[in-house]
Amino acid sequence: MKKYPIVSIMIVTVLTLSLLITGCQGGKNPIGDKVVQADTTDVDKNKQDEGSNQLSEEEIRKIELEKKIEERKALEEQRKQELGKFYVPLLPLEDEREIEKTEAKGLFVTGNVAGMTVDKANVEIYAEYSKALNNNDSTKISELKGKVDKLNKFEKILGIAVATEINSLVIDVKDDDGLMTYKSEIQIVEEVEANKSARIKDIKALMDLLKEYDIYPIARIVTFKDKNFASHRTDHAIQLKAGGVWRDNKGVAWVNPFDKFVWDYNIAIAKEAVLNGFKEIQFDYIRFPDNAKSYNPITEFPGREGRAKDEAVEDFLEYAKKELEPYKVNLAADVFGVITKSWDDRPEDIGQTWRKMAKSIDYMCPMIYPSHYGPGWYGYAVPDQEPYGVLSGALKEAIERNASLENPPIIRPWIQGFTAPWIKGHIKYNPKEIREQIIAGKELGINEYLVWNASNTYDPLAYFPLEAENNIVTPDKRQDKEKDLIGRTPDSVLKDYLNSEKNKVYSKMYLLTPVKDRPYSYEEFKNIVEALNLKLIKFEVKEYSLIDDNNAEIKVSYEYSSKTEEKELKAINEDHIWKLVKENSIWKVKRPEIKLTHAEEESSN
Template sequence: MLASPSALERIKLPVKAKGIYITGRTVSNSKFSRLLKLVNETELNAMVIDIKEDEGRLTYQSAIPLVKEIKSDQTKFIPDLDDVMHTLQANNVYTIARVVCFKDPLLARKMPEWAMQKKTGGIWVDRKGVAWIDPYRKEVWEYNVAIAKEAAKKGFREIQFDYVRFPDNGKRVDEEVNFYQQEGIAKDMLIAEFLAYAKKELEPYHVYVSADVFGLVPSVPDDMGIGQKWDLVSPTVDYLSPMMYPSHYANGTYGLRVPDAQPYETIFHSLQDAQRKDARLQKRRATPATIRPWYQDFTARWVKGHIVYGPREVTAQIKAGRALGVDQYLIWDASNTYSEAAWKKENEQ
């Protein structure tokens, strides 16, 4: 088993992370070596690795009692996480553990009383038939934070909470779901409370804490019905990662006919809104999280008027961030097939 990092290694030195997303499957196949080489030879320096993914499955063998009880680590996409961490540490890769929180159909099946319950009885599912866990259940907080703690013990330097929200189409959800002991606590307050709880629980492990939010969150005044409100979430974490995939903005957003076809402009407008909200937080003497956006490296063929994404489009997004002083970023492609030509050593640019 991997020994705990030394005190020196645990000093929380700030890192300007420039990373790519890695699935558990990728960690265990030949593609991983190629991506590690990419990180070693370019300005990239970080990997966001699935530890608990969208189906609720852990990607490694866990020692957490509840995980063993419900068998949520049976797939073992990563047979030897300790060995992987040794390799990443030897290559000076900044490691971020992705923990998907409230979208957890596996936990909903195994612990149905923790799932969102319909007012008419039974487990609520979204339009795709996926069951979600009720964020008002504190047992769910403890479960996800236990996984985060285990990732920290394995040597990850940052914990990133994803799907730290309620399902979309919030009005319908509110009409159909009987939340557990809601007691007047608004959804946006609850999400902020969970993140504050997680950060406090993780303090002894000397890891950074981050959260993913919808890309539109910086640009709207409310919580979009999903419990993600910039002003509430930002002060609770170290890094905040709005998922600013141009394909995910409706045509016409920011006055752009097809945001997907204008990656630079889309990122620029969205980040400007985020910075304005941060400035307002600072005026109120609050400390906002460092902005580290997610950028798109996939082609959204379902979008009318879409363009093919490659090195030029990835670079356009990175340049938009840099124009506003945002020099950290994460790159998403679900298949982990990245536009490698988009990156060069900073001193070569």
Template sequence: MKYVPVGKGHKAILISILVIAIFIPFCLQGCSLSTETGTEDFQSEDVKEGEGVVQEEDPEEERLRVEEEERELQKKLEEERKLREEALRVDLGHFFVPLPPLEQEDNPPVKAKGIYVTGNSVGLTSRFERLLDMVAATELNAMVIDVKNDHGLMTYRSEIDILIQSGANKSAPVKDMQEVVAMLKEKGIYTIARVVVFRDPLLPEFKPEWAIQKNQGGVWRDNKGMGWVNPYNKNVWDYNIAIAKEAALMGFQEIQFDYVRFPENAHRVDREAYYPGEDGKPKDKAIQDFLTYAQKQLEEYNVYIAADVFGVIATSWGDTDKIGQTWEKIAPLVDYNCPMIYPSHYGSGYFGFDVPDAHPAGTVTHALNDAIKRNAHMENPGIIRPWLQSFTASWIRGNIPYGPQEVRAQIDAALELGIDEYLIWNAGNRYQPDAFLSPEEALINEEKIKSDREQKGHDVLGHTAEKALEEYLESVRRKDWREAMVYQSTGFSYDHHQFREWVGQWTGRLTSYDIIARDNLSEGKVFSLDFTITIDGNELITKGKNFEVYKENMIWRVKPPTEFIETLAFIPEATMEEEQDTNN
């Protein structure tokens, strides 16, 4: 509400007017004021100067008052923060990391196109400058920098008590990581801190009880002699999350958890080792619980969370490799889901290729198709940002050299599927600038691909709404629960176990259908269908039912009419009577 300022010169005039307005009626009507609703007594009293006049506070006084209130609020918040930190220090002990500052800079999302950078590369000025020059001259705009590396070592000197005790600070190549991050951000480079989690050969030497244990006793080690920490152990969680918090305080905009899994070759590992604290909990539930805990612990630190996952988990269902990674249990818990879809990491026969490594574009296309489909039925899955290959897999029979053309083929394959973010891996940080476009060329290329797709009415899988409807109906006809789950929109999330069980309970089979009309909706399409569902040899013919098709998670998805779903799952009366007799 605004107040009208009243100056001293106007006060006397205003008071005189008020006096006249009050006393003339009083004198004329004899100490009473008449209204249409009656008469009430009016007692006069002296009118004091300024009474009844709303005055605005002096601007300077108001400014000082506001500043004082802000100081008091700031002081209160700082006192509360101090008390919280004291409580956290007691609660977390040697895992303690300070809380973030009360005021933090904005951290808007970025479509990252990044490269992996080791701590040694950051610490070696000449090499780091070459990488910075390449990023500045190309479409690249991000760096994934080791914070805790594959050997369990920090790339800068951490101030966390448990890290100091564990010896993780030895040989830290980066003198001032905070300064490096600030410099990168000034250059417009998005900063991602890589934290290698459960593959940690250092920590088991310091805390062997936190490691995966051999059945015969002692720390279990993989083929390379490296110990792994136990994903069921909460101390291990707190150790790595403390590192993530410290990285956030240094200004990193995103935390990327790598090796967020159990060791591969699970049949051997599970035969030779055991996991204290497992207590019947599945491996993928342990990883899910870790990411849930990390998400909660980092929510005040103004960072995005990413997880690196095996590319094959987008193609296989459930934790088939027994490494603790199931797509549906990871994707909803991260801002960015980063499948490592290196063509060299797929075995012979994958996607129909004898040597997937020799087909960079084709392998990436198939892998990302699967990833997009896996996101389709989830309410809020992490953005797919794949790791792509920039190295020659010389150990694979039939491999091909990976030069600029092979790297570019992977980037373009992802773009065709609407995925305009990527990360490039080369363990030695030897990248090929010719693989990347200039920022201007990349923008033109991306907009052209997107425009062509939209003009054709295609989703990122290359389907029109009608094609997606046909794919859905054919999957229903075949009772292919995997494909049906991709295309059927329900308005809620469900897992593949539930959907597979539901499809298995269908008593009806879709035997024919005919699209008889098409129309547009404000945000989708509607198709009128005649269809026939057969139950126990009896054909149930339904005419003129509307199937709505909308875009969800980048693809066209079908919302079938209730009658269609109910008829598929229809329980014949005779069967119901048989069930009742059995129950009785």
């Protein structure tokens, strides 16, 4: 504003000079022929003053920062009004983090264990002890044994991370009872008394400690199994049609996964976890209760509005992704191991469908515990006895499911780190059995894993790679390029596709069709296939030729028929060329046009 008087003086001065130089209308000097030289001292001074008012880059940056701070204050006030009791601040302006990706090899840690006091000297002792075990150094083992026996579980876990390939910890933030493991500042958390059992007394100190040891922290949030929230806000729990809150066979109430109030509660906790230093949010129990047949007839879910259960989970994850986007954090979901095989949440009916969940997350974490599979799975009478075989079978299915997505998440399985004595014929899970599960993943190009042990008791020997693992031929090192990521050749995939068509297993056809050659919606895809009104009578897959690493051609003979009330059409072909492409490292079938003619014409030919 101070410039305005200076500009006025300059204008008057310039006009005066103009009159003095040019004279009046006749062009003559009114005071004679003598030319008067104007004094420009004031003009130069004004120019200097104007120049001195120009801001330095540092001053400009300061003004811009002050403006951003004011804008942020206004935004946070607006968010407080909109979010109310779910309010959590955004990341600080000075926090310019990028999303951090880590090839996680992690262990599960409860709030009780993560809250234990840590002596860094003890961490180093256990790291040294772990290395001695791996090197079979009996002298060092004997020397350290007495000290090791006095260490707490968290010191041992950190020691394992220092000594082995473990680089991540999955830490309870909201546990299986719905209680926070550290004190939350969120209003709704206080209201439902979820802070009453905070075991981690200083979450910032814990995060600093993990950073010091270069450990990637993952926040486990038990989502829809939350008896604390369900008991404090009964109207947001799963309801009995007869009135009251439904409880499972252990007497635990669950919250309603269709309820946006419940979504906002869990997402607020996730936001705060990021502010406290977690790099990844992992939603566990992101499902409805199991044993659905027993409770479906007697329960109701306010807000369902005719939606299937897997739509509730799908919608929640889409919403969580949107809400957490400003927080620059990875998202993960824990899912039942069986959904690598089941389709559209059947028969489980717990709300988990791979393709619907996968599109909104960065990591899909199937819980592939061999002890959790019944007789006959993957051809084993007692799957618990086959850690390698179960992991290999389930991960191949997971890879095929994942490849059906345009932007698939990373598969990071939970593996069994415990012995299951309740299983008839069970085996003890020692480092060998744990390592076999890890190797099964590595052979399929899956190098990430998380180990579940509810008691947080871990043997460090399980997490030292074996020398024999150097000889594993990972998919990227295979010489036989005709095989896809799960070891299938083009002809075997086409046989699988055509058998699926013949037997009307449309889900398998969906998986083996390139993403851009079909709609995203499975129901729409199924309707399109059925509308073709084609019946595959017989087929023979003949020799194939590899065009390059990602394209193949195969000769096929087949017979199709198509019947209507008016006529019958047929398609008979002896050497029709079918094309296959590798998509997401999996062979897919590019279905050609099947030309039908009248049955009489075919028979005459």
